Amino acid sequence: MNPNKITKCFGREITDSRGTPTIEVILEAGEFLTKAQVPSGKSTGLHEAKELRDADGKGVKTAIDHLEKIIAPAIVGQKIDQKEIDSLLIFLDGTKDKSYLGANAMVGVSMAVARLAAMEKNMPLWKHITEEINTEPSLPHLYMNIINGGVHADFRLPFQEYMVVVEQENPRTAYEQGKNIFERLGQLIKNEFGRVEMGDEGGFSPNIDALKRPFEILNEVIAEEPNVFLAIDAAASQLFKNNKYELKNQSYNTEELANLYAELISQFSLKSIEDPFAEDMISDFSSLVEKISKEILIVGDDLTVTNPARIQEMIDKKAANALIIKPNQIGTITETYEAIRLARDAGWKVIVSHRSGDTLDAFISDLAVGLGAYGIKAGSPEPPERRAKYERLIEIYEKEMLL
DSSP states (O other): OOTTBOOEEEEEEEEOTTSOEEEEEEEEETTEEEEEEOOBOSSOOTTSOOOOOOTTSSOOHHHHHHIIIIIHHHHTTOBSOHHHHHHHHHHHHOSSSSTTTOHHHHHHHHHHHHHHHHHHTTSOHHHHHHHHHTOOOOOOEEEEEEEEOGGGGTTSSSSSEEEEEEOOSSHHHHHHHHHHHHHHHHHHHHHHHSSOEEOTTSOEEOOOOSTTHHHHHHHHHHTTOTTEEEEEEOOGGGGEETTEEEETTEEEOHHHHHHHHHHHHHHSOEEEEEOOSOTTOHHHHHHHHHHSOTTSEEEESTTTTTOHHHHHHHHHTTOOSEEEEOHHHHSOHHHHHHHHHHHHHTTOEEEEEOOSBOOSOOHHHHHHHHHTOSEEEOOOSSSHHHHHHHHHHHHIIIIIIOO
16 A cells, blocks of 8 residues: 555544543554544534534534545545645535534544644654644643633633633743642632532632632732733623623623723733624624733634634734634634634734543644644643643653754
8 A cells, every 4th residue: 555645544432521422533544543532612603613413412423424434435545635635525525614524523534634644754743734834833821721610610600711821931831830820729719619610621610709709819829920821711602692791690781891801901910811702793802902902812712713714804804813723613624724824924823722522632732833823722730631732742842842
């Protein structure tokens, strides 16, 4: 067999960090064998590519069936060519939202192809990505979600993610600093609230009625920490009901919510706000970007969904100055690269992200380094599926970049 051609493609059902079924894709090309494990989000944007689930809403046997009966016959015998194979996947799917084959099946194949391409060139995945999109690699800031709310924690807190962002060049130093902050936070929360639940991404989830109390706690924990600031994912689409935003027991209109963000920025070390409004309230995003300091990141996620067409629209409307990149939101790595290029050319900051239902696959760590991302969101420092991302960053830095 020609080692430059795909010889096997199959999938199997595994479980993600929430215990929900997901897909592992295995590809073989001659002497090369690799796999990709697909994450899954609970808080998903309306405009995301669609996962394919079984009739029970959880299983992935139908997606694996499509993988092995439709995708595999089409790509076996094909050269390891990211753009060509991704184009073939899009053609085979034939829908705008990847709903026929399933974005979960498609992105698993696409991720595995990227790994095969790196193996074929005998280089690390991050270095291959750097060559693919013509960027300078760099280590990202760590966005660590250490207090969980929203749909990730049964709305015990209104905002979905309360994060500390650690700015250190050495990822081991950054991770250890973040882990120390997390441990001190745990002790403080235990002293104030007793035993508390943990959210989907491994952060603490106390039931706090006072809206600003989580920020006060985080400010206290990071008060003596150098190179650390706060960030939130408001995930405001989940809060939007009857043209109002419901935060705990209080309703906010758009202007009131924008004023609340301004207060949080002025009172706390908050420098990054993700999805501050509902995903289709585009003019409200644009108004906030215009109103707020240019040093504050207004980050699109549900707003932009790693979709090049949607991103270009938001760039044209000046609706953000940063965005989240999640390959499974769009379904192929080629489209992910295009999303990154658009953001980079517009001068936007790029933050690569995990999903709330994740696996031990650390593809996003290589992606973040390879594209020179500003940040990476990988959750709290302790759960194994989150820690795998941080450990891969450390490995890249210590074993691959420094050599």
